[in-house]
Amino acid sequence: MRNWFKRKKKSTDKMDSIAKRWKLLSGKNNWEGLLDPLDHDLRRYIIHYGEMAQASYDNFNSDRASKNAGNFRYSKNHLFAKVGLEKGNLFKYRVTKYLYATSSIQVPEAFIVKSLSRESWSKESNWIGFIAVVTDEGKTILGRREILISWRGTVQTLDWVDDLDCFQVPAPKIFRGNTDPEVHRGWYSIYTSDDARSPLNKTSARDQVLEEVTRLVEEYKHEEISITITGHSMGAAVGTLNAIDIVANGFNKPRDKGMTSGCLVTAFLFASPRVGDSNFRNAFSKLENLRILRVSNAFDIIPNYPMVDYSEIGVELAIDTTKSNYLKVPGDVRSWHSLEAHMHGVAGFQGAKGGFKLEVQRDISLVNKHLDALKDEYCVPSSWWVEKNNGMVQQDDGSWNLMDHEDDDDSTYT
């Protein structure tokens, strides 16, 4: 099926336009005048970050029968090729760091996936995302040296909503002793918990990401840089905390430039649940060089959770995938929440004009990667994203072994 990346190759000026306009596209003016009608470059830009969030799902092993349940599948060097983001993709990045999270409080089972195997790779940690940096080649398209952080969400079920409480806690690690802003204790726990016994979470996801951001900001301090955060669902919530943390604590500038303002930090969040209270929103609004765009889908319930005492932050792009003539109507709670469906929605969103028309030729078959959402007439298999034989690999003697994890050089990985 057709792919919109093809069009880009034919219109180099269009690619230039992202490099030239990147600050606008990253929300320097809070996306004023770009959302309705939705700017063509911005469609492609949002979809690109959606794909980087999707990469975290597609790299995640959620099969509890595997001893690698909760871990990544592909090594850092292979990630983009394996999740289908190399061929025909002009946005070029290098993965520099994998991130792991644990939780010190009880959270819904979907947040931390645990293996059934007694030989489980980890009893308490999950792979939770990655950090990548734009290559020299990618910089010509994106216009700056971007540091990208992708936070994985929960697997595609929504059962966890029933288990989600609405308890709020202060966030002293983010707000340095200011205990007024309160945030959801689940998101905060995932972001900040460490576990002294854990090989991969001796430090928290927060400490891991901040250490790597510090290193990269230092490494590229003589270039124009930006930091972009992306995530879907739980990944959007954790990404919100991460974005605010980076700006509130000055991790968006080199160590020796304490008084200058930091680089632009932008979070592209998809289907984000609510994260904090009104004090949290106030604290957010005082931060400089921080922008948040939330893409929400009309019938998705998650952006309304938790329902009481929470405030939304940033700018909302409200799409409606039920208007798509490619999808089964009306869809269901899974398809409304799905990240791939959100990207399809961004590609065809028509705003106040109404209706639906694919403005970027993103392959529609991607919607069915984890869903049965495309109309049958397109003859695309449902939930087609799967390893060959679910990771069972035949050995030379004819027997079969589950081989669903590539080793990587993480020094912390045992």
Next chain:
Amino acid sequence: MRNWFKRKKKSTDKMDSIAKRWKLLSGKNNWEGLLDPLDHDLRRYIIHYGEMAQASYDNFNSDRASKNAGNFRYSKNHLFAKVGLEKGNLFKYRVTKYLYATSSIQVPEAFIVKSLSRESWSKESNWIGFIAVVTDEGKTILGRREILISWRGTVQTLDWVDDLDCFQVPAPKIFRGNTDPEVHRGWYSIYTSDDARSPLNKTSARDQVLEEVTRLVEEYKHEEISITITGHSMGAAVGTLNAIDIVANGFNKPRDKGMTSGCLVTAFLFASPRVGDSNFRNAFSKLENLRILRVSNAFDIIPNYPMVDYSEIGVELAIDTTKSNYLKVPGDVRSWHSLEAHMHGVAGFQGAKGGFKLEVQRDISLVNKHLDALKDEYCVPSSWWVEKNNGMVQQDDGSWNLMDHEDDDDSTYT
């Protein structure tokens, strides 16, 4: 996981024993004294033919979203490698012919799988099995030049049982004008129907298989040969008709040897429904050099279908997979009927002695290829047999196409 083929390599004498004993193992003496306790060579022999029947399933495309629904997936040259029967397998064959069937009467939907696509490869035909011949290398293990016919069954659901009627019809093509023996009209229709409009069924499955058997018997008429038929479920029923047809009509001997007796023809049938009436059984019992071994599983309902006015033929090997300590108890209608479960049952069958013990080290993970039947403690994914991304393949421009069919050189294939 361990594989019993490994053991074979270490004990060449054991492999010799199949070559030396093949007539006994193929039922020359109607398997007298070999079934309880179950002869070790015979276990491996039955499992081998089960795997050849399983190859027909694993090569079949049953995804109705595909325009190739109802067709094979892999070309003849790649078949055994693609279905996992090349590595570590000493039984070497060359596929010489693919078979196609249609039905001139209404049969349950599962018998003829139809694509939802308007660009369907065929409106009326299904790929129904293959013919293979033992290579020179394989002949040293199997003791003769064997012609093997594998008939595919229905896909693994059992919904079709509810749609199965019990109407019997004479079988004039098999019994040459003798209209006393009657057989199930569904099996007979699949075996004998042609369709002048159909590129692949201008001739019936029967005509296709008999033409190829004739060719191969002629080609190898100076060697010792045998013909073996294998099939599971519907494939066992059609295989029964085919075995009887071959012997009743003398296709088991070269054309110029009209008066000599033909070669031994043996059918290894798994989970076979009933095929014909008592006259059919009588006709079968008069045929020379024809042997049938039916493997049936204690709680499987299919061997009792159709329930009235039908007779069973051949020798029964009655296993009971609920005795296996590897499988979830008690199982369900799908696991009791499954061909992979039957092979597991044959590997561990203990007969009158009772209990269950794996006598051949066939990889237990194979049971879960199309089932969730192994106990969770083995940490084998359920229903793990699947193409990478269900056949969706990324193109150079980044888009995705469904590529789930290898072209072959069948002159009849359009």
